[in-house]
Amino acid sequence: MLVFSASLREGSLNTRLAALAARAIGAQGGEADVASMWDFDCPSYDIDVQDRDGFPPGADNFRARLLACDGFVISSPEYNASMPGVLKNAIDWVSRYQPQPFNERHGLLMSASPSMSGGNRGLWALRVPLEHLGVRLYPDMFSLAQAHLALDGQGQIGDERLRDRFDANIANFLDLVEASKHYPCVKRHWVEYLGEHPEPSLDRVEGPPR
Numbered sequence: 001m002l003v004f005s006a007s008l009r010e011g012s013l014n015t016r017l018a019a020l021a022a023r024a025i026g027a028q029g030g031e032a033d034v035a036s037m038w039d040f041d042c043p044s045y046d047i048d049v050q051d052r053d054g055f056p057p058g059a060d061n062f063r064a065r066l067l068a069c070d071g072f073v074i075s076s077p078e079y080n081a082s083m084p085g086v087l088k089n090a091i092d093w094v095s096r097y098q099p100q101p102f103n104e105r106h107g108l109l110m111s112a113s114p115s116m117s118g119g120n121r122g123l124w125a126l127r128v129p130l131e132h133l134g135v136r137l138y139p140d141m142f143s144l145a146q147a148h149l150a151l152d153g154q155g156q157i158g159d160e161r162l163r164d165r166f167d168a169n170i171a172n173f174l175d176l177v178e179a180s181k182h183y184p185c186v187k188r189h190w191v192e193y194l195g196e197h198p199e200p201s202l203d204r205v206e207g208p209p210r
């Protein structure tokens with residue numbers, strides 16, 4: 001599982017939650033590849049820059065680590081009821097590779113915020129581009145409200161019921177990924193703009209993975 005926080009800042013609440021997710025994945029017998037948002041940092045997306053210079057190292061890294069995992073976990077801050085621009089920018093860069101590496105990857109979203117909503121609105125916004133790109137997003141999301149208080153001195157979720165809910169969310173997600181890996185369902189083509197009669201020479205149309 002690729003696990004990362006979409007916060008760049010030191011002392012990030014989301015980075016602490018991502019670390020808990022990695023630990024929970026390990027406890028469930030999974031393997032976590034913990035990344036930093038700095039690993040995926042990219043210049044502002046510009047098609048001219050892409051045409052001139054190709055992909056930046058941050059996008060190459062994000063893509064490679066997506067391709068190497070069965071699924072990913074993002075713990076994302078909520079910025080103005082949406083996702084941080086740095087995350088959307090990295091998603092935009094990676095969406096330009098062909099084949100498009102988000103397609104048919106499993107994803108679990110979580111957030112931490114000092115607010116009472118725990119950054120949950122930002123996750124609903126983050127679902128939009130990821131679902132558009134064909135990510136199989138797990139329905140349950142985990143948002144840690146008042147995260148500055150909810151995380152104790154050891155970096156644990158202090159409240160036992162919340163901790164159980166967090167662990168169950170991870171365990172259930174891993175079960176689904178494991179089942180899907182061994183019992184794959186029908187693969188679908190990925191087409192960037194549905195309903196536009198895609199033309200492979202012009203549009204981003206991909207066949208099912210071989």
Ligand SMILES: Cc1cc2nc3c(=O)[nH]c(=O)nc-3n(C[C@H](O)[C@H](O)[C@H](O)COP(=O)(O)O)c2cc1C
Nearest residue numbers: 007012013014015077078079080081113114115119
């Ligand atoms: C530009 C900006 C916008 C923010 N907007 C929201 C918001 O809409 N909802 C919210 O709960 N917190 C918001 N916050 C507060 C963040 O949740 C808080 O800074 C949090 O600690 C960021 O996550 P991190 O600790 O992982 O860096 C915002 C912070 C910034 C810098």
